[in-house]
Amino acid sequence: MVQIPPETMEALRQAFRDQADFQIACGKADSEQVRENVNIRWVKWTAPNSTGMVSPVDGKSLDGALNVRLQQDTEFETDGKTIKCTEVFCQLKSPSDFLPTVLTSHSHFLAEIATASCTALCPHLSILKTSGINSLGLRISMIADTVEYQAGSGGCFLPQRYMNELDCALIPVIHGGNSSIPQQSMDLEFIFYITELLC
Structure with missing residues (x-):
């Protein structure tokens, strides 16, 4: 679990809207020392395509759909x-x-x-x-x-x-x-x- 202050939460929301990478520094609340980071990264996603499926309607291949x-x-x-x-x-x-x-x-x-x-x-x-x-x-x-x-x-x-x-x-x-x-x-x-x- 990571607790973040309101200003960091607003920046995170904006990063989601912008589809931008975002880093959250983690550590004790009363310490300046950062112990680790939570990194949010946007990656290129390829939609899954069908292979080997045929249409029940007319038996045509649905490959690539x-x-x-x-x-x-x-x-x-x-x-x-x-x-x-x-x-x-x-x-x-x-x-x-x-x-x-x-x-x-x-x-x-x-x-x-x-x-x-x-x-x-x-x-x-x-x-x-x-x-x-x-x-x-x-x-x-x-x-x-x-x-x-x-x-x-x-x-x-x-x-x-x-x-x-x-x-x-x-x-x-x-x-x-x-x-x-x-x-x-x-x-x-x-x-x-x-x-x-x-x-």
């Missing part, structure tokens, strides 16, 4: 089956160094899409699981002002009745949160897993 883990606060359960979105894969249509920043700044949008999709599919979990669907993907393609999406499992698209449910859930999120939609042209692929609760 940025992989973002999602944490869902809500449990979606029906008849002892649960659905959860665990990760999102993102590929920009044109190269950009700012992809991690784009996704971080739109994490709320990603969570809303995952929650809306789970809500729409939750009533159908027993039928989906009985049909042998343990995982499925939802791909959202954003190009200029157009948003399109597809859902599927095992390289096959989901039947229209499920797509109708997804329409009802996703359209309000996509159009209601227009300001939060990333402006870059990209594909977002959400991966969902359906599991069975063991008693």
